[in-house]
Amino acid sequence: xxxxxxxxxxxxxxxxxxxxxxxxxxxxxxxxxxxxxxxxxxxxxxxxxxxxxxxxxxxxxxxxxxxxxxxxxxxxxxxxxxxxxxxxxxxxxxxxxxxxxxxxxxxxxxxxxxxxxxxxxxxxxxxxxxxxxxxxxxxxxxxxxxxxxxxxxxxxxxxxxxxxxxxxxxxxxxxxxxxxxxxxxxxxxxxxxxxxxxxxxxxxxxxxxxxxxxxxxxxxxxxxxxxxxxxxxxxxxxxxxxxxxxxxxxxxxxxxxxxxxxxxxxxxxxxxxxxxxxxxxx
Ligand code: PMP
Numbered sequence: 221x222x223x224x225x226x227x228x229x230x231x232x233x234x235x236x237x238x239x240x241x242x243x244x245x246x247x248x249x250x251x252x253x254x255x256x257x258x259x260x261x262x263x264x265x266x267x268x269x270x271x272x273x274x275x276x277x278x279x280x281x282x283x284x285x286x287x288x289x290x291x292x293x294x295x296x297x298x299x300x301x302x303x304x305x306x307x308x309x310x311x312x313x314x315x316x317x318x319x320x321x322x323x324x325x326x327x328x329x330x331x332x333x334x335x336x337x338x339x340x341x342x343x344x345x346x347x348x349x350x351x352x353x354x355x356x357x358x359x360x361x362x363x364x365x366x367x368x369x370x371x372x373x374x375x376x377x378x379x380x381x382x383x384x385x386x387x388x389x390x391x392x393x394x395x396x397x398x399x400x401x402x403x404x405x406x407x408x409x410x411x412x413x414x415x416x417x418x419x420x421x422x423x424x425x426x427x428x429x430x431x432x433x434x435x436x437x438x439x440x441x442x443x444x445x446x447x448x449x450x451x452x453x454x455x456x457x458x459x460x461x462x463x464x465x466x467x468x469x470x471x472x473x474x475x476x477x478x479x480x481x482x483x484x485x486x487x488x489x490x491x492x493x494x495x496x497x498x499x500x501x502x
Contacts, residue, residue: 222299224332243312247368250274251310263500305337348469349385356389372399394444406455425459428501455482465489
């Protein structure tokens, strides 16, 4: 695999960053993941807009324009002949002797790599996935896509040990979101997902779904929901750049929609894939 580190395209075994890099020492960095489908970037501009916002919130000045970053994405797709999967981008405040406050002389580190993954015909989309719930142990600024991911790592490990593919994080009696996805429930033709705030990451796939449902007979109700309400819902699904729209067929051992993907999630996934082949809905 060819990866990108600070201006250079290198074989992955030759790519190196400093042990003093602040993303390594403090988790002082931001990341993004964009989907690639049919060799095309999906909603990449929206991911880069969120990157700029996240960096702004931690006062990390990005030395690269969006156009430059898109060009690196495209070069990596080309060099790796990537047809389906994702591109991971991480920017950190740079390398400096260990001290909590910002260094005055560090230059940001930029790392990017591709990951091959079956997107348009992911086997999990045919069977649906299982979810388990656990307490939301994360910090108060989840709207920032920071590389501090210990909360989600522990939640995903709990899911893996429970035979599930995603963990839903629960706080103050309501579902905040998945460990790495936006949570949705369906009632009739109504799609329900919670409002954006500091408590959740503003999902780009969520935004894409909202952008295209205007062309369908689905409506959107933006509100929080409890785990019990999800257990009772007609359908449940998650969205993310890696799973796109993914039906959920079980939560904490309770069967949802007879244990099979529901028509709403299937339809939304189809529409999403149609947009993705044209570069996205945003
Ligand atoms: N919430 C969290 C905590 C996530 O990590 C992700 C994945 N980036 C999402 C939601 C979904 O965001 P997106 O649709 O932009 O991938």
